[in-house]
Amino acid sequence: MTIRFSIYRYNPENDRRPYMQSYELQNDCGAVMLLDALLLIKQQDDSLSFRRSCREGVCGSDAVNINGRNGLACITPLKDLKQPVEVRPLPGRPVIRDLVVDLSQFYAQYRAVKPWLINNDPVPEIERLQSPAERDSLDGLYECILCACCSTSCPSFWWNPDRFLGPAALLQAWRFLADSRDQATGERLDDLEDPYRLFRCHTIMNCVEVCPKELNPTRAISQIKEMLVRRSL
């Protein structure tokens, strides 16, 4: 018995257009997660390119589209996947080669929300204190590993990747709006209040569906909207 794969291949230097290539692995090859399988396939065919690093769902570099659904190859068990396992690059991004996509626009949108603490008080001797409750409000926000599974599954991000911030960046925008130590709430809200940057979100919720960390960008986005409403009503 074998495990069958169909993997997206595209090398812009040689190929006129992308194509799907079939691969097979023996059932007893020892692969548990999809990433194990990809590494074994790369031993058969070293021209196959993909990103990976920590191989345990922490670094977020091996996000791919698996049987039509974005996810991290390293934490996707092979046995749950329908065969042939179709592996494609993250949708909507320019393909550099095979499963490697260009995420510079995704990172630019992340930078645009100023994902750092803005606090103009003198730096305290030890740390900026928070109450346990204030700290708890950051749970479900700070855990994002920027794998891009959410933003590249979002139709609004497919249509306007240059102007819509996308779920990942908006989750981080809310992470700093929700932070009791941050002092730039007003400026952050001013920057977000835009028909494209924030309001292209139509609560499709693909982001929630695919997040490998089970975070909820849609809820974060509604919290931003609620904060904007409270500010102006």
Added chain:
Amino acid sequence: MRPRPTGSAHSGLGEWLLQRVTAVYMGVFVLYFVLRFAIAPIDVYAAWKVWFASVAVRIGFALFFASALLHSWVGMRSVFMDYVKPMWLRFVVQLVTATVLLILALWVAQILLGNT
């Protein structure tokens, strides 16, 4: 292509709120309308005219059509913003939509304010 940051337009919240408020009103009105006609159907033109002569009913309808038109404007604009990329084409389709909706609004006003 790198996004060239042009900053925020500082708008969008109003439209988003309007979309929700008008949706709620249309939902409530449709529910009222259906129940009203389920409980006491009006089957002759004369009875309809009597019912429609009431100011409250006309205001209810006026708000309903205002909601529907505003809701369509925000919704259609949203669709154009998502899918229509060339700026000139987006401007043209928005202008055509706005004109059509405005004509509909005037027509509704004529019906609601008329005596017949």
